[in-house]
Amino acid sequence: MHSKKVSILIKTAMLSAVSVILMLLEFPILPAVNFLKLSLSDMPALIAGFLLGPIPALTVVFVKVLLFLIVRGSDTGYVGELSKFLIGLAFVLPPSLLYLRRKGIRAALAGLAAGCALMILSAHLSNYYLILPLYGISGAVKDAMMPWIALFNLISGTANATVTFLLYKHTGRLLRRF
Numbered sequence: 001m002h003s004k005k006v007s008i009l010i011k012t013a014m015l016s017a018v019s020v021i022l023m024l025l026e027f028p029i030l031p032a033v034n035f036l037k038l039s040l041s042d043m044p045a046l047i048a049g050f051l052l053g054p055i056p057a058l059t060v061v062f063v064k065v066l067l068f069l070i071v072r073g074s075d076t077g078y079v080g081e082l083s084k085f086l087i088g089l090a091f092v093l094p095p096s097l098l099y100l101r102r103k104g105i106r107a108a109l110a111g112l113a114a115g116c117a118l119m120i121l122s123a124h125l126s127n128y129y130l131i132l133p134l135y136g137i138s139g140a141v142k143d144a145m146m147p148w149i150a151l152f153n154l155i156s157g158t159a160n161a162t163v164t165f166l167l168y169k170h171t172g173r174l175l176r177r178f
Contacts, residue, residue: 046168116158
């Protein structure tokens with residue numbers, strides 16, 4: 001029992017480190033909202049969710065944002081990091097919970113789709129009511145940005161979900177050895 005907990009802790013730490021590295025490789029994809037940057041940094045958290053469960057997955061999201069702040073700092077007054085954390089939680093939790101209850105490809109795909117949908121919804125709500133107002137953005141400018149933010153999160157969620165789906169079996173096999 002004790003060695004299982006240590007194993008989960010080590011795997012969570014390894015996936016968190018990979019997540020931070022992937023987050024450092026972020027890049028803008030939509031010129032209209034170039035402050036939104038695509039990275040595959042949610043993929044290790046999704047793998048943690050499938051392999052280890054929801055708590056390690058949420059831990060990877062938290063540690064990723066915390067270590068990113070330590071390594072790179074914040075040029076958004078911590079608003080961007082808060083957004084990454086909230087949206088990351090929304091994205092990672094549904095697939096982790098669904099896969100915990102029912103293993104298999106269908107559950108994984110359903111969870112990833114639900115995670116994408118919840119990510120887009122939570123990004124919309126959090127950006128509209130919290131994040132953009134914290135940046136001082138309101139009115140017509142905020143309304144004009146919302147479709148771009150939704151498109152960005154659709155692309156980001158789809159990219160992270162696709163890469164996770166393609167790599168999970170191989171990565172999971174490798175991590176189960178430890």
